[in-house]
Amino acid sequence: MTAHYTSKHGQVAKRPEELYMAFTDLRNFARMVPAGKVQAEIQADFDNLTAVVQGFRIGVRVDERQPYRLIRLGSSESPVEFVGVLHFEPSPIPGRTDFWIDLDANLNFMMKTMLGNKVQEAIDKMVDGLVDASEGRMPNVPEEFRK
Numbered sequence: 417m418t419a420h421y422t423s424k425h426g427q428v429a430k431r432p433e434e435l436y437m438a439f440t441d442l443r444n445f446a447r448m449v450p451a452g453k454v455q456a457e458i459q460a461d462f463d464n465l466t467a468v469v470q471g472f473r474i475g476v477r478v479d480e481r482q483p484y485r486l487i488r489l490g491s492s493e494s495p496v497e498f499v500g501v502l503h504f505e506p507s508p509i510p511g512r513t514d515f516w517i518d519l520d521a522n523l524n525f526m527m528k529t530m531l532g533n534k535v536q537e538a539i540d541k542m543v544d545g546l547v548d549a550s551e552g553r554m555p556n557v558p559e560e561f562r563k
């Protein structure tokens with residue numbers, strides 16, 4: 417059963433070109449994980465990122481890039497099949513990007529019941545964190561990442 421989630425929209429204080437370029441190379445995500453703070457094995461190249469967290473392998477690959485508009489990510493080597501789309505649209509406010517995430521995941525009924533609201537909350541928090549970081553505010557990050 418495919419579950420569809422759409423995050424809230426956020427006005428990121430970067431132009432679409434700048435924001436898109438930061439997301440287009442998956443090696444950038446591997447660099448963002450604080451050393452020693454997360455127990456994970458992470459490997460990344462331009463198009464692929466794989467992480468092993470608590471024994472679970474989660475892989476993401478770039479399936480499509482539309483410069484400065486969207487990046488479509490698909491699952492690879494993951495226990496759950498999913499497709500995520502990152503949207504980068506020009507905002508009516510100069511120098512900003514209207515950013516949001518669409519996520520489709522193949523979840524069985526039990527997983528959808530257990531994870532449904534948590535997935536929605538997680539993608540909304542990602543958007544909020546990106547907006548906060550773009551405006552120089554510390555995103556609402558768990559305490560263990562701040563030490």
